[in-house]
Amino acid sequence: MAAMTLLLIFNLVVVRAHDYGDALSKSILFFEGQRSGKLPSSQRTTWRDDSALRDGFDVGVDLVGGYYDAGDNVKFNFPMAFSTTMLAWGVIEFGKAMGDEDLNHTLEAIRWATDYFLKSSAINNTLYAQVGDPYGDHNCWERPDDMDxxxxxxxxxxxxxxxxxxxxxxxxxxxxxxxxxxxxxxxxTLLLQTASKVFEFGDKYRGSYNDSLGIEVCPFYCDYGGYEDELIWAAGWLLKATKKPYYLNYINKNIHNVQSIDNRGNFAEFGWDTKNAGINVLLSTFQKQIGSSLFVQLADQFICSLLPDSPSKSVSYSPGGMLYKAGVCNMQHVTSISFLLVVYTRYSNNAKRKIQCDGSYISYTRLIRLAKKQVDYMLGSNPMKMSFMVGYGSKFPQKIHHRGSSSPSIHVHPEHISCKEGSMYFNSIQPNMNLLTGAIVGGPDINDKFDDSRANFVQTEPTTYTNAPAVGLLAYFKQRARNQTKGGVIGCNSSRFSCKRIIY
Structure with missing residues (x-):
């Protein structure tokens, strides 16, 4: 009996180790700190002010609004769109779990981007890809509120x-x-009509924006994975939104493009550049309509590539257990891959389908635990005992690579700060002046080492595409912690938010 009591206490401690609800609220709040344009009266990140109110005036189009992608002041629409897709996917899967207030704020965050995308796509056969000279911007350390x-x-x-x-x-x-x-x-309805129009434009006039815009997008957000994955990804979402045979036929007709890309090893990639793992997870739910098990097989293969003891493992793990992939801003992989882990586990469970890896079945419990370990690591369960979300926990990054956060608020210092005058704030050894609450930074290296320095942008710069998958992910674990019962949790059907018991 004593042993059983201790076990129950241990489990209780594990469940309550992190306040996922608090982390969720803060992860959504981050997007208010990234807003461009005229800020609403409901703005909660009050150290920010209006910015870039003449965007698009150089071409006679209203392009005010949208988000700055990271610690700079450029609006890169390609990663912004991916961030928006992930925010929306989080609402579709876990909206009910968020609670009314956080759900409303998430919908506001989505709408801040989609309103801007409606403007960006308003002219036939023209799609705006970016606002802001990236070279001029990256040569300055300047608040968005008074940039020149x-x-x-x-x-x-x-x-x-x-x-x-x-x-x-x-x-x-x-x-x-x-x-x-x-x-x-x-x-x-308006969003869906515009989505169809934009998809038709992208499919009819095929080509990469790498070639069309050149050094203006490369090397900042160069598309290294080709555009075929984005077209299939879009068709998948349009199929989910409309159920129209046209998009099902499109996927079947172009399925060879996915196969050829995945044969190069991209089945395990997912982020703002390459969408393959996300495509396979999303389209696994349409196996019967498509008449092929390809997407399920590839999604299973993706899951297998994440398991630490798998011979086909495509990722590394730090000594502290953090999933790691080479490149900039590793936490983007932690949040996006963990999101797919949870979603695919739920899809497979709903379909009563077992996930196979190297000839063996993988338990749902194991996959959820792997995703939870990544979230907990991000929130402070790591060798440094440090949260990598600004404002969460007692210890978190203080000198993040972010112009607005590191510079004095315009409300405190209303005088204009020019391009190079802001360098003193970049070089300061003091903590940032403004808390960009909820920002998830790039995170530690493969050895669990983290250098809290503005100059170390690889580890200290936050991005919208790191935070966006975390919103749905944290909503899931918030619900799971709240409703955990012996042998299972309460899950919600993604289409109508009707709750049912899901056994893990």
Whole structure:
């Protein structure tokens, strides 16, 4: 009996080790700190102010709004669209788990982007890809509120195409239309109509924005994976939103593109650039309609590649247990891959389908635990006992690579700070002046080492595409911690939010 009591106490401690609800609220709040344009009266990140109010004026188009991608002041629409898709996917899967207040704030965060995308796609056969000269911006350390760098508008057209941009933007609009369906039906309809139009443009005029825009997007957000994945990704979201045979036929007709890409090893990749693992997870739910088990097989293969003891492992793990992939901003992989882990586990459970790896079946419990370990690591269960979400826990990064956060608020220092005058704040050894609450930074290296320094942008810069998957992920674990019962948790059906018991 004593042993059983201790076990129950231990389990209780594990469940309550992190406040996922608090982390969820803060992860959503982060997006208010990244807003561009005229800020609303409801703005909660009050050290920010209006910025970039003349975006698009150089081409006679209103392009005010949207998000700054990271610690700079450029609006890169390609990663912004992916961030929006992931926010919407989080609402579709876990909206009910968020609670009314956090759900409303998440829908506001999505709408801040989709309103901007509607402007960016308003002209036929023209899609705006970016606002802001990236070279001028990256040469300055300047608050967005009073920046004076060039706000050049860049677009793709029928003559200079950008299929990856169109595909991801169509996916974002289609996914967002599902997210808004039960809350604002007219807006949902508008988003879906625009998604179809943008997808048709990207598919009809095929080509990479790498070639059309060149050094303006490369090396910042170069598309290294090709645009075929974005077109299939968009078709998948349009199929989910419309159920139209046209998109099912499109997927079947172009399935060979996915096969050829995945044969190069991209089945395990997922992020703002390469969508393959996300495609396979998303389309695994349409196995019967598609008439092929390809996407399920590839999704299983992706899951297998994440298991620490798998011979086909495609990732590394730090001594503290953090999933690691080479490159910049590792936490983007932690959040996006963990999100897919949870979603695919739920999809497989709902379909009563077992996940196979190297000839063996993998338990749902094991996969959920792997995802939870990543979330807990991010929130402070790591060798440094440090949260990598700003404002969460007692110890978190203080000198993040972020212009607005590190500089004095315009409300405190209303005088203009020019391009190079801001360098003193970049070089300061003091903590940032403003708390960018909820920002998830790039995180530690493969050895669990972290250097809290603005100059170390690889580890200390936050991004929208790191935070976006974390929103749905944290909503799931918030619900799981709240409703955990012996042998299972209460899960919610993604289409109508009707709750049912899911056994893990």
């Amino acid at each position: 760098t060039l706000r050049t508008s860049y677009s793709v057209t029928a003559q200079k195409p950008g299929s990856e941009l169109a595909g991801e933007m169509a996916a974002a609009l289609a996914a967002s239309s599902i997210a808004f369906k039960f809350y604002d039906s007219s807006y949902s």
